[in-house]
Amino acid sequence: QKEVEQNSGPLSVPEGAIASLNCTYSDRGSQSFFWYRQYSGKSPELIMSIYSNGDKEDGRFTAQLNKASQYVSLLIRDSQPSDSATYLCAVLQPGGGNKLTFGTGTQLKVEL
Amino acid sequence: GAVVSQHPSRVICKSGTSVKIECRSLDFQATTMFWYRQFPKKSLMLMATSNEGSKATYEQGVEKDKFLINHASLTLSTLTVTSAHPEDSSFYICSARDRIRGGNYGYTFGSGTRLTVV
Numbered sequence: 001q002k003e004v005e006q007n008s009g010p011l012s013v014p015e016g017a018i019a020s021l022n023c024t025y026s027d028r029g030s031q032s033f034f035w036y037r038q039y040s041g042k043s044p045e046l047i048m049s050i051y052s053n054g055d056k057e058d059g060r061f062t063a064q065l066n067k068a069s070q071y072v073s074l075l076i077r078d079s080q081p082s083d084s085a086t087y088l089c090a091v092l093q094p095g096g097g098n099k100l101t102f103g104t105g106t107q108l109k110v111e112l
Numbered sequence: 113g114a115v116v117s118q119h120p121s122r123v124i125c126k127s128g129t130s131v132k133i134e135c136r137s138l139d140f141q142a143t144t145m146f147w148y149r150q151f152p153k154k155s156l157m158l159m160a161t162s163n164e165g166s167k168a169t170y171e172q173g174v175e176k177d178k179f180l181i182n183h184a185s186l187t188l189s190t191l192t193v194t195s196a197h198p199e200d201s202s203f204y205i206c207s208a209r210d211r212i213r214g215g216n217y218g219y220t221f222g223s224g225t226r227l228t229v230v
Binding site (some may be wrong): 036041042043045090100102103 | 146154155209219220221226
């Protein structure tokens with residue numbers, strides 16, 4: 001069973017702080033990793049993708065990948081109340097019919 | 113950017129009736145579309161994968177005769193919930209894989225359909 005695991009939270013951070021979201025995956029052959037944000041009652045929207053070990057930055061978001069540890073993370077700097085949402089980690093299954101396997105998501109709450 | 117249009121956004125139907133949900137890729141060709149359902153405060157559950165011009169592949173435990181999927185063109189896939197029952201009430205979401213960009217850029221999701229069966 002290919003799995004993607006996340007802490008369900010909620011993770012509460014004060015406005016302006018750094019939010020750190022973590023994800024582990026079981027299939028060592030996985031190569032492509034994604035972070036989606038989902039607001040309540042809405043569909044997921046892609047915010048970051050990462051394929052190589054190391055960091056990838058896009059504005060206030062930084063994705064980190066460590067394939068040896070099978071670990072992906074998302075950092076949100078200067079967190080805003082509008083960042084409050086559920087963040088889903090997704091892994092593209094290698095040779096698995098192009099399917100994405102999603103984690104259960106981490107609920108982030110940014111407090112004023 | 114890539115846009116997937118999903119309709120309807122909300123539908124209420126009587127038990128025993130059928131409901132059709134459409135997903136269209138507006139500015140790209142989607143060789144593959146994925147259909148998910150999501151219960152409140154739960155993650156996405158993949159129901160089936162549809163490839164243009166071929167039969168859909170259903171995940172284990174998903175009834176193919178109840179959830180009919182058609183992917184007749186590179187821009188349109190439909191999910192029909194047949195003989196709907198209250199337990200089918202859920203949030204249904206499609207996502208599309210761009211024929212040219214493939215999967216490494218992530219998949220674009222439709223806006224979702226909130227189905228309520230009464």
